[in-house]
Amino acid sequence: MSDIAYDDRWRQTHLGRLLGHAMRRFDARVLQLMAASERAPLALANLAARDKVGAAHVHITRHLPLQGARLTELAHSAGMSKQAMGDLVDQCVAWGLVTREPDARDARARRIVFTAAGLDWLAAFRDAVAQAESEFRAAVGDAVATVAALGLEAYADAGSQD
Numbered sequence: 001m002s003d004i005a006y007d008d009r010w011r012q013t014h015l016g017r018l019l020g021h022a023m024r025r026f027d028a029r030v031l032q033l034m035a036a037s038e039r040a041p042l043a044l045a046n047l048a049a050r051d052k053v054g055a056a057h058v059h060i061t062r063h064l065p066l067q068g069a070r071l072t073e074l075a076h077s078a079g080m081s082k083q084a085m086g087d088l089v090d091q092c093v094a095w096g097l098v099t100r101e102p103d104a105r106d107a108r109a110r111r112i113v114f115t116a117a118g119l120d121w122l123a124a125f126r127d128a129v130a131q132a133e134s135e136f137r138a139a140v141g142d143a144v145a146t147v148a149a150l151g152l153e154a155y156a157d158a159g160s161q162d
Contacts, residue, residue: 026132027055033128040124041117044095059085060092060112061125068113070103097121 011017034040035048047053059078063069069077075085089112092098097118103109114122137145 024055026136027058029132029135030058030125030128031055033131034121034124037124037127039120039127041096041120044097044117044121045124047095056084056088057092058125060088060098061122064098064112064114066114068101068111070109070111074112092118 031048031053034053035045037045040048044053059080060074063077064074071086071089072082074089075082078085080088089098089100093100096115098112099115100110101113103111133145140148
């Protein structure tokens with residue numbers, strides 16, 4: 001029998017799994033804070049409170065530039081397929097978070113842009129991220145939080161140069 005059969009604890013404790021758990025916990029906390037936010041549009045806060053807004057919707061909040069983007073650009077930035085991002089955008093359009101506008105550079109193309117309510121949602125997202133980061137610092141200490149942030153930034157930057 002191989003050595004893997006005797007000790008498979010590594011499957012529960014490897015860095016990728018820990019990062020995944022941490023990201024899900026962080027995103028869940030951000031959504032919880034947004035659901036309670038007075039800055040978030042009421043309809044969107046209610047959707048978040050009923051778990052109708054998920055981590056996938058946060059991709060739009062996280063990746064859509066203020067000047068807007070084409071669907072393909074947004075999907076690429078979020079690491080999603082164009083079809084999956086299109087479905088999310090459709091839902092966010094229905095919720096009043098974003099809209100599709102003609103692209104001034106190409107009449108055939110459309111740009112996804114935040115609505116006024118979407119910008120309020122983005123402000124609530126910024127506040128929720130700051131609160132969740134503060135809670136992370138309180139939980140692990142400033143030194144560990146700083147080292148973790150620097151290490152993750154260095155790791156992400158090294159991967160983007162490949």
